[in-house]
Amino acid sequence: xxxxxQSPGALSLSPGERATLSCRASQSVSSNYxxxxxxxxxxxxxLLIYGASNRATxxxxxxxxxxxGTDFTLTISRLEPEDFAVYYCHQYGTSYTFxxxxxxxxx
Amino acid sequence: xxxxxxxxxxxxxxxxxxxxxxxxxxxxxxxxxxYWGWIRQPPGKGLEWIGSIYFDGxxxxxxxxxSRVTISVDTSNKFSLKLNSVTAADTAVYYCARRRAFDVxxxxxxxxxxx
Numbered sequence: 001x002x003x004x005x006q007s008p009g010a011l012s013l014s015p016g017e018r019a020t021l022s023c024r025a026s027q028s029v030s031s032n033y034x035x036x037x038x039x040x041x042x043x044x045x046x047l048l049i050y051g052a053s054n055r056a057t058x059x060x061x062x063x064x065x066x067x068x069g070t071d072f073t074l075t076i077s078r079l080e081p082e083d084f085a086v087y088y089c090h091q092y093g094t095s096y097t098f099x100x101x102x103x104x105x106x107x
Numbered sequence: 108x109x110x111x112x113x114x115x116x117x118x119x120x121x122x123x124x125x126x127x128x129x130x131x132x133x134x135x136x137x138x139x140x141x142y143w144g145w146i147r148q149p150p151g152k153g154l155e156w157i158g159s160i161y162f163d164g165x166x167x168x169x170x171x172x173x174s175r176v177t178i179s180v181d182t183s184n185k186f187s188l189k190l191n192s193v194t195a196a197d198t199a200v201y202y203c204a205r206r207r208a209f210d211v212x213x214x215x216x217x218x219x220x221x222x
Contacts, residue, residue, distance in 0.1 A: 001170065033207065033208070035208040035209070037154075037209070044202055044212035044213065044214055044215050045154065045202075045209070045212060046212075047208060047209060047210045050208035050210070051208070056208075056210060057210075088153065088154055090154075090208070090209070092207040092208055095156075095167070095169070095170070096144075096156040096159070096169075096207075097156065098153060098154040098155065098156065099153075100153050101153045101154075
């Protein structure tokens with residue numbers, strides 16, 4: 001099983017700041033099949049990034065994904081109030097696994 | 108656009124079988140080369156992939172659940188999940204979703220395992 005470890009577990013920032021979330025895989029992610037999701041309370045997750053760096057339809061360009069192999073990053077360039085949520089990474093290269101999540105909180 | 112909606116009992120007794128159906132609207136489940144999956148989220152916890160099925164009926168399961176899970180494509184543009192021998196640990200919000208990177212999700216349905 002390809003275990004995904006997200007860091008930090010929680011991040012406190014202010015609107016307008018830059019957020020950097022990390023996802024590390026225990027094995028190389030095949031074909032960089034790595035996705036990022038945003039989840040708000042009581043809602044289903046929303047796909048932000050697929051293939052490590054491709055924004056999903058309708059996702060603002062302040063969200064960007066990067067990385068390859070075992071190390072991946074989600075960057076939110078300038079935080080908006082609606083960006084405070086839990087973020088999950090997900091690899092779908094070999095079977096499917098999710099990271100444990102990073103909670104992005106308002107400072 | 109494609110929308111997904113789960114349906115099924117919200118309460119299941121221990122040792123019984125949890126059965127959910129996901130109805131696909133706005134698209135045909137068999138017309139595109141898509142995977143269709145089930146994911147669950149215990150209260151206050153993270154996401155867990157249960158399994159996925161390809162449009163041709165090939166199914167793939169989480170190894171930790173494989174012995175208890177069956178996913179199948181039904182008629183009428185639906186696919187279903189069956190999880191047998193449930194315990195309280197199977198209490199969760201259950202989602203169905205499309206594709207390998209899950210781009211369309213259902214709203215989620217809470218299933219509680221309790222006598």
